[in-house]
Amino acid sequence: MTEWVNAKVIKNKKWNQKLFKIILHAPISPFIAGQFSKFSIKNHENKNIYRIYSYVNAPNNTNLEFCITRIPNGIMTNQLYRLKPGDIINISKYSAGFFTINEIPSCEILWMFATGTAVGPFCSILQDGKGLDKFKKIILTYATKYKDELIYKKLIQKIQKKYYNKLILQTITSQEKDPGSLQGRIPKLLKNQAIENNVGYIMHKNNSHVMLCGNPDMVKDTTSVLIKYKNLQKHFRRKPGHISQENYW
Numbered sequence: 329m330t331e332w333v334n335a336k337v338i339k340n341k342k343w344n345q346k347l348f349k350i351i352l353h354a355p356i357s358p359f360i361a362g363q364f365s366k367f368s369i370k371n372h373e374n375k376n377i378y379r380i381y382s383y384v385n386a387p388n389n390t391n392l393e394f395c396i397t398r399i400p401n402g403i404m405t406n407q408l409y410r411l412k413p414g415d416i417i418n419i420s421k422y423s424a425g426f427f428t429i430n431e432i433p434s435c436e437i438l439w440m441f442a443t444g445t446a447v448g449p450f451c452s453i454l455q456d457g458k459g460l461d462k463f464k465k466i467i468l469t470y471a472t473k474y475k476d477e478l479i480y481k482k483l484i485q486k487i488q489k490k491y492y493n494k495l496i497l498q499t500i501t502s503q504e505k506d507p508g509s510l511q512g513r514i515p516k517l518l519k520n521q522a523i524e525n526n527v528g529y530i531m532h533k534n535n536s537h538v539m540l541c542g543n544p545d546m547v548k549d550t551t552s553v554l555i556k557y558k559n560l561q562k563h564f565r566r567k568p569g570h571i572s573q574e575n576y577w
């Protein structure tokens with residue numbers, strides 16, 4: 329049974345009609361960077377429904393931040409979009425998920441790939457910083473349709489300063505050209521080595537671990553490319569490999 333606590337809305341920043349971030353204060357139990365929380369609301373039949381959201385903030389930050397895509401006719405996201413400072417919603421006291429750095433074997437290069445709001449767990453992990461000493465290089469690829477949806481680019485650039493040259497950011501926009509971003513989709517840009525050429529590092533099974541987060545089609549298609557062209561394997565606790573996945577739906 330999920331234990332719910334009241335969360336008070338501190339801020340609801342709407343970037344556009346589609347993307348928004350909410351800041352909550354709530355007496356949750358400690359979580360690990362990369363984990364997610366559950367939100368509960370009542371639907372139009374007055375039944376409680378819940379959905380899952382990843383923390384963007386580091387665990388030591390009491391401003392609980394969530395980056396959310398508003399889904400047309402989506403039950404939860406349209407209610408969340410309308411939240412105002414002072415409103416109260418239910419969130420789970422305990423967090424969950426294994427998309428965390430303690431689950432990743434040490435290696436030379438950690439590759440992080442995110443679509444859209446799924447950059448959230450990586451922002452949490454990078455702001456936290458715990459456990460990242462076991463990697464020499466971290467390369468975060470952040471893919472959205474349009475450049476104005478790269479809403480965490482500035483934050484990541486700020487985090488980069490903390491890591492000196494250890495953290496590389498590669499942005500991708502799929503539906504328009506953006507100076508500094510590659511154009512297209514992650515699997516194709518891995519297959520034709522555009523990402524590796526741009527960041528200046530080559531992915532090998534002996535030097536790399538890959539974390540994939542977001543659109544399940546991206547996760548599936550990218551995993552296929554990594555298995556076929558890079559000879560990488562999915563990572564499990566009982567059978568270590570090189571690919572860790574988090575599907576958002």
Ligand SMILES: Cc1cc2nc3c(=O)[nH]c(=O)nc-3n(C[C@H](O)[C@H](O)[C@H](O)COP(=O)(O)OP(=O)(O)OC[C@H]3O[C@@H](n4cnc5c(N)ncnc54)[C@H](O)[C@@H]3O)c2cc1C
Nearest residue numbers: 379380381382395396397399402403404405445575576577
């Ligand atoms: C581990 C995990 C972490 C998640 N973290 C986040 C998060 O931090 N931010 C967030 O916005 N969502 C996140 N989600 C998705 C979230 O749980 C809901 O599914 C989403 O907000 C839709 O809720 P809804 O009731 O409005 O839409 P529904 O009426 O339930 O419609 C669901 C449909 O919307 C689409 N969809 C769902 N989520 C997304 C998304 N993020 N981007 C694009 N299309 C989507 C899919 O087509 C899906 O079938 C996460 C899901 C998982 C499993």
Ligand SMILES: NC(=O)c1ccc[n+]([C@@H]2O[C@H](COP(=O)([O-])OP(=O)(O)OC[C@H]3O[C@@H](n4cnc5c(N)ncnc54)[C@H](OP(=O)(O)O)[C@@H]3O)[C@@H](O)[C@H]2O)c1
Nearest residue numbers: 345346398400443444471472473502513514543545546549
């Ligand atoms: N409320 C609103 O006003 C509004 C407006 C528009 C959309 N939406 C909703 O928002 C959601 C879309 O949000 P989003 O753009 O953040 O997420 P998304 O559809 O997951 O797209 C994010 C990125 O993932 C890429 N992608 C998709 N499939 C892929 C695959 N198989 N392999 C590799 N990359 C892939 C996309 O490329 P491509 O561009 O090539 O697909 C895009 O660059 C939809 O569910 C839609 O319903 C809401």
